[in-house]
Amino acid sequence: DAKTTQPPSMDCAEGRAANLPCNHSTISGNEYVYWYRQIHSQGPQYIIHGLKNNETNEMASLIITEDRKSSTLILPHATLRDTAVYYCIVFRGNTGTASKLTFGTGTRLQVTL
Amino acid sequence: GAVVSQHPSWVICKSGTSVKIECRSLDFQATTMFWYRQFPKQSLMLMATSNEGSKATYEQGVEKDKFLINHASLTLSTLTVTSAHPEDSSFYICSARRPGLVVGGTEAFFGQGTRLTVV
Numbered sequence: 001d002a003k004t005t006q007p008p009s010m011d012c013a014e015g016r017a018a019n020l021p022c023n024h025s026t027i028s029g030n031e032y033v034y035w036y037r038q039i040h041s042q043g044p045q046y047i048i049h050g051l052k053n054n055e056t057n058e059m060a061s062l063i064i065t066e067d068r069k070s071s072t073l074i075l076p077h078a079t080l081r082d083t084a085v086y087y088c089i090v091f092r093g094n095t096g097t098a099s100k101l102t103f104g105t106g107t108r109l110q111v112t113l
Numbered sequence: 114g115a116v117v118s119q120h121p122s123w124v125i126c127k128s129g130t131s132v133k134i135e136c137r138s139l140d141f142q143a144t145t146m147f148w149y150r151q152f153p154k155q156s157l158m159l160m161a162t163s164n165e166g167s168k169a170t171y172e173q174g175v176e177k178d179k180f181l182i183n184h185a186s187l188t189l190s191t192l193t194v195t196s197a198h199p200e201d202s203s204f205y206i207c208s209a210r211r212p213g214l215v216v217g218g219t220e221a222f223f224g225q226g227t228r229l230t231v232v
Binding site: 036038041042043044045046087099100101102103104105106 | 159210222224228
C-alpha cells in the first residue's frame with residue numbers, strides 16, 4: 001500500500017474549518033484514501049474515505065486532487081472535541097476483511113478557543 | 114452501528130505474570146481481527162492478524178510465544194501477554210473489518226484499547 005505524508009501537527013481555532021492535508025504521490029489506481037482519527041487514549045475512529053471523487057458525510061469532507069496524489073480532510077466547524085491525531089491511509093479497497101490497515105504518523109490537530 | 118469491544122480497558126500487573134485481553138465484535142462476525150500496539154506519542158503498530166480457527170500471523174519482530182493470540186470463535190479474539198515485563202507496557206488495540214458497510218472496501222472498527230502497565 002502507498003505511503004502517505006502528513007504534517008506532524010496543526011492548530012485550528014474553534015468554529016473555523018480545519019483543513020488537514022495528505023500527500024500520497026505513489027497511490028495506485030485501485031487504492032482508496034481513508035481517514036481515521038484517534039482521540040487521546042481511545043481506539044481510532046473512521047471518518048471518511050474516497051477513491052477519486054470528493055466525498056462528504058456528517059463528520060467531514062474529503063477533497064481528492066484530480067491526479068489523486070494528494071487529498072485534504074476538511075472539518076467544516078472544528079470544536080474542541082475534534083482535537084485528535086488524524087491518520088490518512090491509502091488502501092486497496094474491496095480486498096476482503098483480512099486486509100490490514102497500516103498507520104503512518106498522522107497529524108496532531110489541536111483545536112483552541 | 115457495529116462495535117468492537119475490548120476488555121479490560123486498563124490493567125496493572127506484576128512483572129513476570131501473564132495478562133489476557135479480549136476483543137469482541139458485538140454485532141457482526143469477524144473471521145479476521147487485528148492487534149495493534151501503541152507506545153506513547155507514537156502511531157499504531159500492527160502486531161498480528163488473528164484468524165478464526167487457525168494460527169495467527171505475526172508481523173516481523175513480534176514474538177509469537179510472548180504474544181499469544183487465540184481466535185476461537187467468530188466474535189472473540191484474545192491476546193495474552195505472557196511473562197510481562199515493564200517494556201511491554203503499552204496501549205493495545207484490536208480491530209475488525211465488517212464487509213459490505215461502505216462502497217469501496219470494508220470499514221475497520223477499533224476497540225477502545227487496553228492500557229497495560231507492568232510494574
